[in-house]
Amino acid sequence: MSAAIYTLEQLSFHYPPVAKHRTKSVAKNALKHLSLEIQANDFVGIIGPNGAGKSSLLQLLNGNYLPVTGSVLLAGSPTYRFSAKQLAKRVATVAQMSAPPMGLNCSQVAAMGLLPHKRWFEADTDADRQQVQLALTQVGLADKRQDSTDTLSGGELQRLFIARALVQQASILLLDEPTNHLDVQYQHQVLQLLQRLGKTVVCCIHDLNLAARYCNKLLLLNQGELIAYGAPAEVLKPDLLEQVFGLPCEVLPHSRYGWLQATFFSAQDTWQDGTAGSLR
DSSP, rough: OEEEEEEEEEEEEEEEOOOOSOOOOOOOOOEEEEEEEETTTOOOEEEEEESSSSHHHHHHHSSSSSSSEEEEETEEEEGGOOOOOHHHHHHHEEOOOOOOTTOOBBBHHHHHGGGGOOTTTOOOHHHHHHHHHHHHTTTTTTGGTSSSSGGOOOHHHHHHHHHHHTTOOSEEEEEETTTTOOOOOHHHHHHHOEEEOOOEEEEOOOHHHHHHHHHSSEEEEEEEEEEESSSHHHHHHHHHHHHHHHHOOOEOOOOOTTEEEEEETTTTTTTTTEEEEEEO
């Protein structure tokens, strides 16, 4: 069994968040008493409805915030014991919505991933430039390396930020909705890339079917509470999904490939003998 990269012990968190120190203010709980482990090279998909605590959990894993109670351990040490530079060498984060850096081209933005490994005013090497080019190629942006970020679509920007994270060379990637703004082709391309990188990947993802196909573990949250954590077959159970999302649900293996597919039905659908009928 591989070593635990993250260990969460009775983790609780509420807003307003305070970076690097605790707060006595009382607010709505975002996460409540989470205990779990994430192993090296796991590809964990965090799923759940809006407001479940998915993005808050990522903020705790990347060390931006401290828990109100409990702890987040990275390789056995609390995240607050790492400096920002130490964390950046181990953990790369791709936020859900990032403003494009103004006046920079794609190569320059991707090269920002080198910063944790550089001293002040240290010049880029040929190896650095090759690394940037490889990352842009991996996300399908090699032909846009000299294009300004101002000219990119939302999906291209998302892929660029993933390229920057790859250049960062961190062993852990945290991504908040990495398939947002991407068309179907690039949704699969990005998730396939993340799957084969050989890194520990934790991502928030809305599409349960994409999560089931590419993640080896799913973490189901609802109103800040851990509902289920484990292999997709252990988490994507109709009764759990109905409880969390409030809609009737059917989960079946794909007829050809076997990965699980979840289908939700609206209140207008007719139900007979536990199966979905036609839409009225």
